[in-house]
Amino acid sequence: MSDQKTERLINLTLALLSSKRYLTKSEIFKNVAGYSGSAETMERMFERDKDDLRNLGVRIEVRALDPLFEDDQGYLIDSKTFQINPNDFSKEEILLLTMAANLWHGSALQHDSKAALLKIQSLDGLVATNSVASPVVEDNEDSKKLLLIIDAVERFVSLEFEYKGTVRQVKPYGIYTRRGFWYLAAQENDVVKSFKVIRIGEQIKVISKSQGFTKPAEFKLSTFIEGLNAPTT
Template sequence: MAIAKAERLMNLALCLLGTRRALSKRELRDSIEAYVEAFQRGSAGSEESFNRMFERDKDDLRELGLVIETVENLDGDVGYLARRDSNRLPPVAFDPEEAAALGLAAKVWQQARLAGAASGALQKLRAAGLPEETGPESTHGALEPRIPVHESAFEPLMLACRDRRPVAFDYRKSNAVRPEPRQVEPWALECWRGHWYLAGFDRDRGAERVFRLSRITGKVRSRAGRFTAEVPDVVTVRETVASWAGEGGEGTARIRLRTGSGYPLRARALSVRELGDGWDELEIPYGRGLDAWLVEFGPDAVVLGPAELRADVVDRLRAVAKG
């Protein structure tokens, strides 16, 4: 819904809810700024244009659930109002499990700007009687969930995903030294193994792409206009990133890894064997994109096999060295 229309509907709803008597179309037209401006800009048929706009807005509010009454006054004019008792929501009630889930959700975003809004909402719910599970009997008190958000690109991208707004940013690939400009229609953000990723439509490449937020340099810039590509019903961010990292691969790769490093690799290892002299040998699943992930570990990881994986990693490292 466009911001201008949403604001107009909100103002109309507030007028109808705030009046003690039914208001005529003329009174509403003269009370709501958007209607006044539309009427003043109009030509001889501006009254008809206003009537069409008002009827659409009234129907939209009714579809949203607002109960609007039509009343005829003594002069025969038709007026409108929305009585508060007819539009009062039922009391909000939560069972202990739902209350615990809300409490956990409010703790998740402690490192993002959402923390204040989440905490404020939870305080209001508690003031209204939301049960709080505390004490030794609490089954959730020991849980302290966190979603780390260190990247400055997170918040503008989150808002762009919500508002369906194209963005532009500079992005450095794993095998590149210098970032490249990207124009993206953002679809969804998702956290996978401690890193945030953005899925969207890359306009320059004309295809779906996934971007790691830690590789975005500089500011995320908003772009005017609408999306040019259809947003899929299901955006598989994790599955895409997992395939790049070799998750679900049919083969295996042998990696020599420096002792005390590469914990994400060790977590996926099928077997680990000590080689001595500060090195271990790991066997890990091998799938498409594993070479890009291994490059990130720099000199701490050496590919022993298969040969094509070793060649791909060497090519990426040479590309970085040339840059």
């Protein structure tokens, strides 16, 4: 599946999941990024996208909006029936989900994109977002930095970077968001600390092989976030 199609499916999922009412196709084509071309082209894209989502186990509800016009249909994903295994997503797709949620934040159709995102992401997984403020992630150097960090967390690779004017060597355990910012939870000198990602220098070096360290079995990202009593740098 191409990155463009993946991003469109994610945008469509979040739009239908976040909306409190049934959306018409015209509203979807107008507001969901990724639909373009003639009316027939967008119609074909939408039909294929619906089939792809249903094959993934996503239940899309369809309802006639006007009893006199059966062709005037609306579409919605009921959050109560929405279940996707977060392990089905790659680290790149997790970031796309985050970016898509932020695109919907503040839009006329969005009411609860953060809750939608939380249903997809696993709090004890690689990435955790809180329900207070989801930070904006743009497709630039910031997203590249996050991808590198997520990859390091996933492969248990130690990192070296400049932070507040000092070179730091850490073992990354996970990333999370708090008060609108991304943070890296990582062990430095036998202490698990929080590093604000925007303060991490652009030059991030990998200083160990894959599986270069072992994360303690008792470490849980959700517990770390809830405690917030670990040193924050």
